[in-house]
Amino acid sequence: MPAEASSAVLAVEGLSKRFGGVVAVDDCSFEIERGSVVGIIGPNGSGKSTLFNLLTSVLRPDAGVVRYRGERIEGLPLYQIARQGIGRTYQSVKIFRDLSVWMNLEIAAMGRGRSDWEVPARQWLERFGLTHLVNDTSDTLSIGQQRLLELAMNLAMSPDLLLLDEPLAGVNPVVRDTIADAVAALRREGKTFLIIEHHMNFVMRLCDKIVVMDHGEKIAEGVPEAIRRDERVINALLGKGTTRA
Amino acid sequence: MIVSRVMRRWLWFSGAVATAAAAPFVAPHPFLFNLLIQAAVWALLTASWDLLSGYTGQISFGHSGFFAIGAYTAAGLAFHLHVSPWFGLVAGAALCSLVGLCVGFPALRLRGHYLALVTLGFAEIIRLVAQNWISVTGGPFGMHDFGTLPGLPAAPLAHSEVLYLVVLAIAAAAIALALFVCEHTNAGKAFRAIREDQVLAESHGINIKIYKLYAFSLSAALAGLAGGLYAFSIGLVDPNLASPLTSAMILGMAVFGGLGTIWGPALGAVLLFMMSEGLRFIGVVYNLIAFGAVIMVFVIFVPRGIAGLKLGRRTRISRRDATQSKQVGAASDSVQQREVT
Numbered sequence A: 001m002p003a004e005a006s007s008a009v010l011a012v013e014g015l016s017k018r019f020g021g022v023v024a025v026d027d028c029s030f031e032i033e034r035g036s037v038v039g040i041i042g043p044n045g046s047g048k049s050t051l052f053n054l055l056t057s058v059l060r061p062d063a064g065v066v067r068y069r070g071e072r073i074e075g076l077p078l079y080q081i082a083r084q085g086i087g088r089t090y091q092s093v094k095i096f097r098d099l100s101v102w103m104n105l106e107i108a109a110m111g112r113g114r115s116d117w118e119v120p121a122r123q124w125l126e127r128f129g130l131t132h133l134v135n136d137t138s139d140t141l142s143i144g145q146q147r148l149l150e151l152a153m154n155l156a157m158s159p160d161l162l163l164l165d166e167p168l169a170g171v172n173p174v175v176r177d178t179i180a181d182a183v184a185a186l187r188r189e190g191k192t193f194l195i196i197e198h199h200m201n202f203v204m205r206l207c208d209k210i211v212v213m214d215h216g217e218k219i220a221e222g223v224p225e226a227i228r229r230d231e232r233v234i235n236a237l238l239g240k241g242t243t244r245a
Numbered sequence B: 001m002i003v004s005r006v007m008r009r010w011l012w013f014s015g016a017v018a019t020a021a022a023a024p025f026v027a028p029h030p031f032l033f034n035l036l037i038q039a040a041v042w043a044l045l046t047a048s049w050d051l052l053s054g055y056t057g058q059i060s061f062g063h064s065g066f067f068a069i070g071a072y073t074a075a076g077l078a079f080h081l082h083v084s085p086w087f088g089l090v091a092g093a094a095l096c097s098l099v100g101l102c103v104g105f106p107a108l109r110l111r112g113h114y115l116a117l118v119t120l121g122f123a124e125i126i127r128l129v130a131q132n133w134i135s136v137t138g139g140p141f142g143m144h145d146f147g148t149l150p151g152l153p154a155a156p157l158a159h160s161e162v163l164y165l166v167v168l169a170i171a172a173a174a175i176a177l178a179l180f181v182c183e184h185t186n187a188g189k190a191f192r193a194i195r196e197d198q199v200l201a202e203s204h205g206i207n208i209k210i211y212k213l214y215a216f217s218l219s220a221a222l223a224g225l226a227g228g229l230y231a232f233s234i235g236l237v238d239p240n241l242a243s244p245l246t247s248a249m250i251l252g253m254a255v256f257g258g259l260g261t262i263w264g265p266a267l268g269a270v271l272l273f274m275m276s277e278g279l280r281f282i283g284v285v286y287n288l289i290a291f292g293a294v295i296m297v298f299v300i301f302v303p304r305g306i307a308g309l310k311l312g313r314r315t316r317i318s319r320r321d322a323t324q325s326k327q328v329g330a331a332s333d334s335v336q337q338r339e340v341t
Ligand SMILES: Nc1ncnc2c1ncn2[C@@H]1O[C@H](COP(=O)(O)OP(=O)(O)O)[C@@H](O)[C@H]1O
Pocket: A019, A022, A023, A024, A042, A043, A044, A045, A046, A047, A048, A049, A050, A051, B332, B335, B336, B337
């Protein structure tokens, strides 16, 4: 019921997706409260990225319902989901590689039809230390800088909900801190995030709630302290050798 | 600084057009003007291809089809219905923009080689129709005696001079329109975003279907306009206009000039056309071999074409970085292909 689910920005019910014989996402349900940061953890191949792709219509779900601010959005085209205020990043950085840093931002603003983006864009570039690179081809940036650019392209458009797929993967500790600080600051401002991440420090420190996935299923959901002590979670994460905590 | 770069581009463009308009009057001869008219038509045709394939990344191997439709429409309306050539030019472009939509629609689901094959097939259909619909198209021998643009002087030299200036003005205006759309409008940003990464473009709110159709339709219209200009300045249209060779030459000229810049392919077309005509004295096969050799050299050593020459160093650096960055995270996202469109 949309009226009752007023505090949930995003509500996922029974979402499923199979690829041939593999059930990548299996009957997943959870909710994200407005202003909260929800973490998704789980071993490699447990369906986390596929879940993001289902939420943003990069892939079409086999079953399930996704409600965004009470309205069903599953099956809407990806571009409409973006225009409704859902931003996302990809596990392997996605930026427009042959174009300048600034053009990347211009395109992000153009696609969403925003006109009030330049000031925040410059602020994010400044904060991420990319200001001197605005006219450079984004291909020439380091991996960490590319991730920051991808993030800035989303943040400057102030999305209502931001999905981050392993934002800390493959970046050096300095960039890692920059990203963690940005998320922490935005969290204090009441922004809503859904974050896939392996770095347990980050997840435990910043998330209000954690969803744990294994083999496509949600095996646990709760506040960080509870998840830390959950037997099934420990087995799932340690059993697969995913000890990168 | 950005403003000045934009200004500089348009200043160069205006300068090039002014030079093209003035230069042949140094040694005026109908033969020279005739060559330059064809060069201007090739420039427009190649620029139109670049709008679709260079900017949007939708590789068309069928632009000869649009070129032929524009030429036959203009010639046919004048020949059969005695309509004003001006109207014929516009009608040819308009019909092409519709046909462009029709070709673009199924192409929304296709990429790369498949799209190239569909467009190649389209052009082949146009060629076969032109060859076999004899009552309308004149069949294999084509159409002639359908007249030229109205109001031109009768004296041969004056005629070719004025005709050249008119064709140049229309072609330059159309190329300027393509350049404007690609560099100064939201559509131009969307085109580049689509070329770079379609999923990412959509993730940032871009309706890629609409913009692909826009690119197809505008590109086809400009190619059709080039066809109409060709018809009225050369005075003969035949089924070979739609041949794959025409499309291959467009592609070669565009690569030579530098994809995704509009002015590069236009300039590339002029230079390569003049080169192959200039080399006709060594034989009509040898000049095509030279044409092919130049394109091969450019593809291998100057992949960004004439337009990218000054950027040579930057390009090399960025390519090295691209290969490095692809190794990170590629394992997982390589399976994340698009399913929903
Ligand atoms: N587009 C796809 N086609 C086929 N199989 C896929 C596709 N995307 C993901 N998978 C499979 O689904 C499972 C979950 O993958 P993924 O969502 O990437 O996991 P995670 O992000 O948790 O590491 C894996 O077995 C993966 O191989």
